[in-house]
Amino acid sequence: MIRIEHVSKDLGEFKLDDATLHIDEGEYFIILGPTGAGKTILIETIAGIYRPDSGEVFLNGADVTNILPKDRQISMVYQDYMLFPHLTVARNIGFGLRQKKVGRSETRAKVDEIADLLGVSHLLRRYPGTLSGGEKQRIAIARAVVTEPAVLLLDEPLSALDSRTTERLRAELARIHKLTGTTTIHVTHSFEEAFALGDRIAVMCGGRIIQVGTPDEVFRRPNSKFIADFVGVENLFRGRSVVHDDISEVRIDGISVVSSTVASGDISVSIRPEDILISKREIETSARNSFSGEITEVKDMGGIVRAVVDVGVPFVVALTKRSYEDMELAPGTPVCIVFKASATHLF
Amino acid sequence: MLNSKFGILIVSIALLLTIFILSLIACILTHTSPHILLTSIASQEIGFAIKLSLLTSAISTLMCIAVSIPASYSLARYNFFGKTLLSTILDLPLALPPLVAGVGLLLLFGTTSFGAWLSDFGLKFVFTPLGIIIAQFAVNISFMLRIMRSTFEGISPRYENVAQTLGCTPMQAFLQTTLPMSKNGLMAGGIITWSKGIGEFGAALMVAGATRMKTETLPISLYLNMSCGDLDLAMAAAVILIIISFVSLYIFERRGGVARLY
Numbered sequence: 001m002i003r004i005e006h007v008s009k010d011l012g013e014f015k016l017d018d019a020t021l022h023i024d025e026g027e028y029f030i031i032l033g034p035t036g037a038g039k040t041i042l043i044e045t046i047a048g049i050y051r052p053d054s055g056e057v058f059l060n061g062a063d064v065t066n067i068l069p070k071d072r073q074i075s076m077v078y079q080d081y082m083l084f085p086h087l088t089v090a091r092n093i094g095f096g097l098r099q100k101k102v103g104r105s106e107t108r109a110k111v112d113e114i115a116d117l118l119g120v121s122h123l124l125r126r127y128p129g130t131l132s133g134g135e136k137q138r139i140a141i142a143r144a145v146v147t148e149p150a151v152l153l154l155d156e157p158l159s160a161l162d163s164r165t166t167e168r169l170r171a172e173l174a175r176i177h178k179l180t181g182t183t184t185i186h187v188t189h190s191f192e193e194a195f196a197l198g199d200r201i202a203v204m205c206g207g208r209i210i211q212v213g214t215p216d217e218v219f220r221r222p223n224s225k226f227i228a229d230f231v232g233v234e235n236l237f238r239g240r241s242v243v244h245d246d247i248s249e250v251r252i253d254g255i256s257v258v259s260s261t262v263a264s265g266d267i268s269v270s271i272r273p274e275d276i277l278i279s280k281r282e283i284e285t286s287a288r289n290s291f292s293g294e295i296t297e298v299k300d301m302g303g304i305v306r307a308v309v310d311v312g313v314p315f316v317v318a319l320t321k322r323s324y325e326d327m328e329l330a331p332g333t334p335v336c337i338v339f340k341a342s343a344t345h346l347f
Numbered sequence: 348m349l350n351s352k353f354g355i356l357i358v359s360i361a362l363l364l365t366i367f368i369l370s371l372i373a374c375i376l377t378h379t380s381p382h383i384l385l386t387s388i389a390s391q392e393i394g395f396a397i398k399l400s401l402l403t404s405a406i407s408t409l410m411c412i413a414v415s416i417p418a419s420y421s422l423a424r425y426n427f428f429g430k431t432l433l434s435t436i437l438d439l440p441l442a443l444p445p446l447v448a449g450v451g452l453l454l455l456f457g458t459t460s461f462g463a464w465l466s467d468f469g470l471k472f473v474f475t476p477l478g479i480i481i482a483q484f485a486v487n488i489s490f491m492l493r494i495m496r497s498t499f500e501g502i503s504p505r506y507e508n509v510a511q512t513l514g515c516t517p518m519q520a521f522l523q524t525t526l527p528m529s530k531n532g533l534m535a536g537g538i539i540t541w542s543k544g545i546g547e548f549g550a551a552l553m554v555a556g557a558t559r560m561k562t563e564t565l566p567i568s569l570y571l572n573m574s575c576g577d578l579d580l581a582m583a584a585a586v587i588l589i590i591i592s593f594v595s596l597y598i599f600e601r602r603g604g605v606a607r608l609y
Binding site: 044074095 | 503506511513514515517519523
C-alpha cells in the first residue's frame with residue numbers, strides 16, 4: 001500500500017535518515033518516538049509536503065515521490081487541529097469536497113453524514129475559535145475523512161487534549177478505522193496510544209526507524225536499550241473486559257485478571273512488575289489475582305532481578321536480588337504470583 | 348503611583364507632550380474659519396489636489412499590496428541563499444530620506460536608457476502624476492513588506508499543508524487559507540500605506556516637481572500656497588490632511604494594529 005524506500009530529508013532542526021517502511025492496506029500503523037525523533041517529517045513527506053532529499057515514496061505501487069499532495073489522496077490531521085479560522089465548521093469539513101468540485105447538495109449531505117458520525121452536527125454553523133479542543137479535533141478528523149482518502153495521517157492527534165477527552169477520542173479513532181477501513185498512520189509519543197490502537201508500530205529516534213513490529217513484539221521484545229527505556233512498560237496485554245459488581249474481569253489468552261478500574265469491551269491492561277508478589281507456595285492474601293506457573297527467564301539488573309513467569313501469558317516480576325536468592329529461585333522453578341485488583345491498570 | 352515625585356514628573360512629561368501635539372492641530376484649525384475653509388475646499392485648486400492625492404495614493408497602495416504579498420510571503424516562508432542581504436536591502440527605504448529616494452528615482456527615469464525605454468512606451472515619470480505614484484510606491488513599499496512579512500510569519504504553514512492534502516495546489520492553498528487569514532494585516536498595512544502615500548512630499552517633489560494643477564497633491568498644494576502666501580488654501584489642504592490622518596489611525600487601531608511595532 002505505502003512503501004517508503006530509503007527516504008532522507010534534512011530540515012536542519014529535524015531530519016529523516018534513510019527511512020524504509022512498508023505499510024499494508026487497511027492497517028492502523030503507529031509511529032512511536034520521543035519529541036524531535038522526526039515523526040512529523042516522516043508523515044509530512046508521505047503527504048508530499050516535503051520532497052525527500054533522496055529515496056522514494058510509493059502509493060499502491062505507483063511512485064508518488066514527485067507528485068503534489070493534492071494528487072495523492074492522503075489526508076492529514078495535526079495535533080493543533082489547523083481548522084481554518086475564517087470558515088464555519090461546515091465549510092471547514094466541506095473544504096476538500098469543494099476543491100474536488102463535488103456538487104453543492106452532495107457536499108452538504110456528506111458533511112452532514114460525517115458530522116453526525118463524529119457527533120459535531122450541532123456545531124456546523126459555528127466558527128472554530130469558540131470550540132473546545134476535543135470538538136476541534138473531531139472536526140479536523142471529519143474534514144480529513146470526508147474526502148474518503150486512501151491514507152489518513154494523524155500527527156499526535158490526542159496530545160493536546162485532556163485525559164478524559166483523549167480516552168474518548170481514542171475509542172472514536174478505533175471505531176472510525178473499523179468503519180471505514182482506511183489505512184491510517186498515527187504518530188504519537190504515548191505508548192498507551194500505540195499499544196491500544198496499533199496493528200503495527202514503528203519506533204523512531206533521531207530521524208531513524210529503529211524497530212518495526214506488532215505491539216507485542218515491540219513492547220515485549222524491544223531490539224535496543226533505547227526502546228526498552230522509552231517504552232518502559234512491561235506486562236502489557238490486550239483483552240476483553242466484562243464488568244460486574246463494579247469490578248472488571250478481563251480475559252487475556254485463557255487467563256482472567258480482575259481490576260478495580262471499571263471499563264468494558266476490548267481493552268489494554270498493564271501491571272507494574274514491582275506490584276506483583278512472587279512465592280514458591282500458594283499465599284493466602286486479599287489480592288484478587290493469583291496464578292501459578294514457572295519461571296522461564298531471569299534478568300539480573302544489579303540490585304533488582306526481573307523474572308519472567310509463564311502462567312499462560314508471560315508476566316514480568318521485579319524483586320530484590322536478596323529475596324531472589326533467599327527464596328532460591330531459578331529458571332524452571334514452579335512459583336505462584338499474586339497482585340491486587342487495584343494494581344491492574346486498564347486503558 | 349502618583350504619590351511619588353518620580354510619578355508626578357513622568358506623568359507631567361506625557362501631559363506636556365499631549366498638549367504640544369494638540370496645540371499644533373489647534374493652531375491649524377483655528378487659523379481659518381469654517382466659512383473660509385469650506386470655500387477653499389470648494390476651490391478648483393484644492394479640488395484638484397484632493398482628487399490627485401486620492402487617485403495617486405490609491406494606485407500606489409494597490410501596487411504596494413500587489414508587490415508586497417508575493418515578496419513578503421517568499422521572505423516569510425522560504426529560505427534561500429542571500430536572503431538576509433536581500434531583506435536588509437528591502438528594508439533600506441525605511442531609513443532612506445524620501446528626498447534621496449526621489450533623487451534616485453529622478454536619475455533612474457530621467458537619465459538612464461531604461462527610463463528612455465519606458466518613456467518610449469508612454470510611461471513618463473519625470474514631472475508627471477505617474478512620478479508621484481512611483482515616488483509613493485518607492486517610499487512606502489518597505490513598510491508594507493514588513494507588515495505583511497510579520498503577518499505571514501504569524502500564520503502556521505500547516506494550514507496550507509492541510510489545504511494541499513485536501514486538494515489545493517500550493518497557490519490555491521495560499522489563496523484560500525493564509526491570504527484570507529491575513530486580512531487584518533492587509534487592512535492595517537493598506538491603511539497605513541495609503542495614509543503615508545497621501546502625505547508623501549519629498550520624493551514626489553523630486554520626481555514629479557511642484558506644478559500647480561498638474562502634479563499638485565495636497566502636501567504639494569500646502570507647500571505651494573504657503574510659499575506664495577495664500578494661507579486660506581494652505582490651511583484647507585492642511586485640515587484635509589489632518590482629517591485623513593485621524594481616520595486612518597482610527598481604522599488602523601481598530602484592525603489590531605499589526606504594524607504598531609514599526
